[in-house]
Amino acid sequence: MSRPAHRRPEYRKINKDLFVLTYGALVAQLCKDYEKDEDVNKYLDKMGYGIGTRLVEDFLARSCVRRCHSYSEIIDIIAQVAFKMYLGITPSVTCNNSGRSEFSLILDKNPLVEFVEELPAGRSSLCYCNLLCGIIRGALEMVHLAADVTFLQDRLKGDSVTEIGITFLKKLDEKKYRRKK
Amino acid sequence: MADAVLFEFLHTEMVAELWARDPDPGPGGQKMNLSVLEGMGFRVGQALGERLPREMLAFREELDVLKFLCKDLWVAVFQKQMDSLRTNHQGTYVLQDNSFPLLIRMASGLQYLEEAPKFLAFTCGLLRGTLSTLGVKSLVTASVAALPTCKFQVVIQKS
Numbered sequence: 315m316s317r318p319a320h321r322r323p324e325y326r327k328i329n330k331d332l333f334v335l336t337y338g339a340l341v342a343q344l345c346k347d348y349e350k351d352e353d354v355n356k357y358l359d360k361m362g363y364g365i366g367t368r369l370v371e372d373f374l375a376r377s378c379v380r381r382c383h384s385y386s387e388i389i390d391i392i393a394q395v396a397f398k399m400y401l402g403i404t405p406s407v408t409c410n411n412s413g414r415s416e417f418s419l420i421l422d423k424n425p426l427v428e429f430v431e432e433l434p435a436g437r438s439s440l441c442y443c444n445l446l447c448g449i450i451r452g453a454l455e456m457v458h459l460a461a462d463v464t465f466l467q468d469r470l471k472g473d474s475v476t477e478i479g480i481t482f483l484k485k486l487d488e489k490k491y492r493r494k495k
Numbered sequence: 496m497a498d499a500v501l502f503e504f505l506h507t508e509m510v511a512e513l514w515a516r517d518p519d520p521g522p523g524g525q526k527m528n529l530s531v532l533e534g535m536g537f538r539v540g541q542a543l544g545e546r547l548p549r550e551m552l553a554f555r556e557e558l559d560v561l562k563f564l565c566k567d568l569w570v571a572v573f574q575k576q577m578d579s580l581r582t583n584h585q586g587t588y589v590l591q592d593n594s595f596p597l598l599i600r601m602a603s604g605l606q607y608l609e610e611a612p613k614f615l616a617f618t619c620g621l622l623r624g625t626l627s628t629l630g631v632k633s634l635v636t637a638s639v640a641a642l643p644t645c646k647f648q649v650v651i652q653k654s
Binding site for chain 1 (some may be wrong): 499501502504505506508509512535538539542546547548559567568571572574617
């Protein structure tokens with residue numbers, strides 16, 4: 315029996331392109347509607363947040379992740395399982411502080427910018443992929459973790475890498491987490 | 496690879512976002528939002544059309560193009576085929592999807608009938624855009640009698 319139709323490679327590519335192209339159209343539309351880069355960034359983050367709060371359920375249903383006992387375990391799962399599952403990439407992880415609550419995801423490849431060579435003219439502060447920050451923030455909040463998520467570096471702005479910084483804001487309450495099953 | 500669900504979530508968020516800016520747009524305002532979504536779908540459809548492998552695109556006649564949309568494009572985009580295709584053989588085609596994925600998450604039946612057009616506008620544009628890249632000028636509208644079944648009407652524009 316041949317594979318189900320929608321799993322054929324040419325269809326999967328179209329499907330992946332669909333998300334990336336739609337995202338591009340969205341950013342273009344927001345740039346038309348808002349003059350200031352900060353406003354576009356803010357809306358991308360807000361939309362990402364909405365997506366993240368629902369995506370996390372989808373993620374937990376598809377993956378068999380075990381309960382995490384530390385922020386670094388959570389970051390590893392985001393980088394190695396979630397990013398892989400939804401975007402087909404595995405960012406590398408660094409920890410930025412001794413308290414192990416500040417981390418960075420370094421994106422070597424970024425499918426969201428596959429069709430973007432450079433930021434539009436006059437949009438030098440645009441965080442093109444800000445949706446991703448919102449998604450991560452929204453998903454974490456659904457599992458009762460507050461975090462600041464921002465782009466620390468962006469290849470589209472001329473930096474050498476694209477780096478997402480995740481700073482956990484509240485101490486993970488282990489006892490509360492265990493009880494929640 | 497980017498899961499289909501990412502597109503679905505993004506689409507839902509886009510519909511919510513474009514409406515949230517003007518929660519009570521009134522009849523003129525609503526059209527503006529629908530046409531914005533349709534326009535975005537059109538650009539994406541054009542770009543998708545350009546990326547389709549050339550071998551897929553050897554069409555002998557107009558009906559073949561529509562069949563392609565119903566089978567290959569729909570499977571690639573929505574992981575299922577269109578459920579039926581009808582035509583009057585005079586340039587009008589009705590494509591029916593009995594369980595359209597972008598409507599599935601809403602309750603079935605008549606409850607959210609008013610909301611349904613917002614969830615169809617982007618896809619109408621997508622169809623129109625893909626057809627455009629394939630050399631076919633068209634007008635695409637959609638109608639819903641009861642969720643999640645919907646019909647896309649494609650009217651070919653002869654230049």
